[in-house]
Amino acid sequence: MTPSIIAIDGPAASGKSTLGAAIAKQLGYLYFDTGVMYRVVTCVALARAIPIEDEGAVTALAEQVKIDVLPPTANDGRQNTILADGEDVTWAIRARAVDAHVSPVSAYAGVRRALSAQQRRIGLGGHVVMVGRDIGTVVLPEADVKIYLDASAEERARRRYLERLARGEPADLHTVLREMRHRDRIDSSRAVAPLKRADDAVYLDSTGLTIEQVIARAMEIVRAAEKSNGE
Numbered sequence: 343m344t345p346s347i348i349a350i351d352g353p354a355a356s357g358k359s360t361l362g363a364a365i366a367k368q369l370g371y372l373y374f375d376t377g378v379m380y381r382v383v384t385c386v387a388l389a390r391a392i393p394i395e396d397e398g399a400v401t402a403l404a405e406q407v408k409i410d411v412l413p414p415t416a417n418d419g420r421q422n423t424i425l426a427d428g429e430d431v432t433w434a435i436r437a438r439a440v441d442a443h444v445s446p447v448s449a450y451a452g453v454r455r456a457l458s459a460q461q462r463r464i465g466l467g468g469h470v471v472m473v474g475r476d477i478g479t480v481v482l483p484e485a486d487v488k489i490y491l492d493a494s495a496e497e498r499a500r501r502r503y504l505e506r507l508a509r510g511e512p513a514d515l516h517t518v519l520r521e522m523r524h525r526d527r528i529d530s531s532r533a534v535a536p537l538k539r540a541d542d543a544v545y546l547d548s549t550g551l552t553i554e555q556v557i558a559r560a561m562e563i564v565r566a567a568e569k570s571n572g573e
């Protein structure tokens with residue numbers, strides 16, 4: 343049987359979103375990028391001038407804000423349309439200010455509790471490719487396939503830098519690398535659900551590989567799981 347729940351975890355800009363979306367398309371599954379939820383909470387907190395260091399207020403926001411992930415409603419390169427309380431925040435959640443504040447927000451236990459519960463409910467519906475940092479370890483430990491996608495910090499910074507330039511935003515490669523290392527450190531060392539490879543996850547290093555090569559390798563992993571399931 344084709345594996346029903348596929349979890350992809352890994353650090354920032356390792357290519358998880360591109361890979362997750364491609365696998366979901368090939369299998370006809372729902373693609374769900376959980377980073378979006380942490381980004382929405384951060385983006386709305388900044389917009390409402392809620393201090394990021396106010397754990398109680400940020401947690402209350404995570405419990406209340408209504409996050410919708412819809413098929414793309416505009417032809418501007420978006421994979422999905424993201425709504426926060428009905429407002430389109432698809433591009434706002436990619437702003438540098440959100441990048442700079444999302445790691446502390448995602449380290450709050452109450453924020454994680456609120457968002458993980460929603461993710462788990464969606465994931466258990468099956469036929470899903472869920473992408474994040476703690477999907478295989480915490481959100482859906484029963485996932486049928488777990489991939490830990492990695493790439494060197496330099497390669498990931500270069501990808502993020504090129505993405506920014508493509509969107510017409512100013513960018514400096516060294517700053518991007520420094521910010522990425524900082525975010526990696528917080529994501530991997532936080533007390534609750536830190537970024538780490540699940541014991542039963544397949545490690546996939548995308549450094550030096552093309553997107554097509556990474557997708558092909560991941561589909562081999564999915565097909566191998568299918569065989570070991572007895573089909």
Ligand code: DC
Pocket residue numbers: 354355376377378380381444445448473474475476477525529
């Ligand atoms: O994948 P991303 O860059 O959009 O994720 C944004 C932030 O959210 C990142 O700093 C880590 C956090 N995150 C998390 O803690 N757990 C997840 N399942 C997904 C993202």
